[in-house]
Amino acid sequence: MEPVEIRPETPADIEAIHRIEAAAFKNEALAELVNRLRAEGALLLSHVAVLNNEIVGHAAYSLLTITDGERVSHCPALGPIGVDPPYQGRGIGSALVRAGLDAMRDLGYGLLFLVGSPRYYPRFGFQPAQPHGFSSDYVEPGGPHEHFMVAILDERAPGGLRGHTRFHPAFAEAEAS
Numbered sequence: 298m299e300p301v302e303i304r305p306e307t308p309a310d311i312e313a314i315h316r317i318e319a320a321a322f323k324n325e326a327l328a329e330l331v332n333r334l335r336a337e338g339a340l341l342l343s344h345v346a347v348l349n350n351e352i353v354g355h356a357a358y359s360l361l362t363i364t365d366g367e368r369v370s371h372c373p374a375l376g377p378i379g380v381d382p383p384y385q386g387r388g389i390g391s392a393l394v395r396a397g398l399d400a401m402r403d404l405g406y407g408l409l410f411l412v413g414s415p416r417y418y419p420r421f422g423f424q425p426a427q428p429h430g431f432s433s434d435y436v437e438p439g440g441p442h443e444h445f446m447v448a449i450l451d452e453r454a455p456g457g458l459r460g461h462t463r464f465h466p467a468f469a470e471a472e473a474s
């Protein structure tokens with residue numbers, strides 16, 4: 298594959314990010330979700346993939362809450378992630394996910410959550426989160442749960458951490474629109 302550079306977004310990238318997320322998901326609401334997270338200061342990290350000076354992919358990271366009784370913790374979540382359709386299937390999504398895993402580890406986080414395809418993410422080390430004691434609004438009780446995943450970035454994690462996870466409220470609003 299051609300060399301792809303993964304780097305944090307700059308203000309000049311914002312329009313391209315919106316275009317790519319909307320095209321990848323065929324859904325304006327998910328592109329708006331990125332703007333909303335940014336406007337609320339909730340984008341923990343926003344990575345762009347650059348190929349031949351063109352932005353061809355994007356991945357967003359925000360914090361979710363984990364509630365266990367009275368205890369509330371925060372962990373990062375990946376999403377949305379999108380690659381410009383003409384550039385899909387060339388390893389750009391993989392480069393974004395791997396860079397995100399490294400970045401979250403460097404920031405000192407032990408876990409990274411996502412909701413996504415159980416056919417795609419296990420190759421990067423993501424595994425079903427429910428058996429680790431995490432629940433999600435994205436999992437119906439007794440229903441399939443494999444799409445709700447976690448990557449363990451630090452072998453000391455989860456370290457007793459468990460509970461109900463909730464993405465930033467902007468996710469629910471994007472899905473409702």
Ligand SMILES: CC(C)(COP(=O)(O)OP(=O)(O)OC[C@H]1O[C@@H](n2cnc3c(N)ncnc32)[C@H](O)[C@@H]1OP(=O)(O)O)[C@@H](O)C(=O)NCCC(=O)NCCS
Binds near residue numbers: 384413414
């Ligand atoms: C998912 C996505 C980010 C992957 O990026 P990419 O650059 O196409 O991925 P890569 O080239 O690194 O990897 C290609 C592999 O991903 C698989 N793949 C791509 N999209 C997938 C999906 N939605 N579900 C499952 N597998 C998927 C391909 O089948 C291919 O598998 P293979 O390596 O076994 O042949 C990109 O395809 C995309 O933007 N899709 C539309 C938006 C989306 O669905 N986002 C993620 C939600 S889970």
